[in-house]
Amino acid sequence: MSKTNRGRFFEDYQLGEVLHHAVPRTVGEGERALYHALYPARHALYSADSFAQSCGLKSSPLDDMIAFHIVFGKTVPDVSLNAVANLGYAQGRWLTPVWPGDTLRAESEVIGLKQNSNGKTGVVWVRTTGLNQHNEKVLEYVRWVMVRKGDLDAAAPQTTVPDLPDALTVNQLKVPEGLIFSDYDFAQAGEPHRWGDYELGEKIDHVDGVTVEEAEHMIATRLWQNTAKVHFDTSARPDGSRLIYGGHVISMARALSFNGLANAQMIVGLNGGAHANPCLSGDTIRAWTEVLDKAETAAPGVGAIRLRLVATKGGAPFELRDEEGKYRPEVLLDLDYWALMPR
Template sequence: MTKTSSAKTNSGRFFEDYAVGDVLHHAVPRTVSGGERALYHALYPARHALYSSDEFARQSGLPKSPLDDLAAFHVVFGKTVPDVSLNAVANLGYAEGRWLLPVYEGDTLRSESEVIGVKQNSNGKSGVVYVRTRGLNQRDEVVMEYVRWVMVRKGDLDAPAPETVIPELNKIIPAEDLVIPEGLDFSDYDFGQAGEAHRWGDYQVGEMIDHVDGVTIEEAEHMLATRLWQNTAKVHFDATARPDGSRLIYGGHVISMARALSFNGLANAQMIVGLNGGAHANPCSSGMTVRAWSEVLGKAETSAPGVGAIRLRLVATSGAEPFTLKGDDGKYLPGVLLDLDYWALMPI
């Protein structure tokens, strides 16, 4: 008897399966609990006070401590993987990300994406897919949105290349388009409990901050994190999915590690509200020691009492010297893992 593959299983979408205008409604909504927070803080040295203490959050005008912004991002991102990046070669970058509502324990998150661009690579074996993703809660309120682009393998190398469509994306989210959580008030901000005395006015555009600390990436931690976010991309789990036989560390794991390391020097950059752009400059693998540095790119006042917005470049490295990013050829240095441009909220 000849065995055949069941049509009931999902082999994922390949590059030729995407078309601009497709709307993807991603499966398996997820209700978040205090478990997500505990695991997030176990996986990363995350210590920002607003996400650690209900009392600190209430003192800052919120009903209680929200889920870490990046934890919420990972949940929303993970929903998209089976439809967007199951057959990915690599996740390449981000733009136009905004956190629109805090996510609290008990909220149920789901995701939907629209294909906004496609471009086949010159080798004919893969292509880049651009999607705009929205995360929604149980009230159908959009809690976050972002654009990402990912390199996806072709399933049929003879499939014709689609017409190239590359979306025009804003390089910077204007400060006036940032959404400040309702009620947020840093007028009575407790710098002692937050861990540092540095406030918005103490940072200058162009200032560089070496976050000093480092964390060596372990295979087990990465696997736990990626499973926690229900990220099923083959390159993260299947050692045969990549030519070198290694499992690629989920880029979001590097983002969260770098953000947590940035606490040393930016403890009061409490909430992430905007993602201007980001690139996974080089792959990360188990055994690498991740360090981070930041550059202050801009500052803006907000309408919320005591709250300022600060634009930061967060760079994660492994083996690269602090404050070095690109070579004379304009390409990222081999030791640069992540280059992330984001807006955060900080007490004035």
């Protein structure tokens, strides 16, 4: 009997099964330091205890995307080790801040299966939950992945595609306990623009760009313990390249969005997302944002803003799809999220 893990193939998943992912991880200031070294992350709430305390928190939590990457990485050996591509996200909610010293683990439920017409691959939908050492939910999200079949003669499962709403409502968002922006220091945050300064439909070019190198993406993917073959093994892709982890693109684009959205301090909801085209070493990531919606929250001084964050590897800003409605070839990421901002 083999003692090694070849990873799951499409025919290995069953609707409704729960996957308990291995290796819990205790996180600390080291993860924060490495995250801020890998990305130009500068949001004040995640950079200084004093700033976070002025906003009603006990100290500075770890960046939202650190929690996302760690929980995501836990799922890879069971969900996407044999994936062709990670296709999209929906219904993501950050429920409890992650503090240095917390221990994170993850579990996923299979909520959808659909074999592709070529008979060689299929799409698997999972709802993943990240939990801390107190069994509190830290975050949850749905993602769907295209996975290879190991046995091409295996029977196709009954097609089940989950019904996923286009967006979370503001009532579904969780504002961290104690968070207030009524005494917010705009000078320390880096920009004067508050919730009321943004208009629906407004588009922001974040101006800056970062060229992605093999070394940094390999460090990042190892940091999150993401073992997907396409990120490490050059024989896993027909062109012999290593695919840049999609989360690396998300974090880079989020960090670039600081220039224009420095006060979009906390990500609390992920409405949807697509990795539109592959990102490879040598690509220069740029980003722009469109304001989709705004809503008030019950927390003092705290507003919610819904943003579309688009990462590209070239082309003019604000161009997303071609005449046929397909993503333009230079578009890497299309991410729809809710953030918290001072009103």
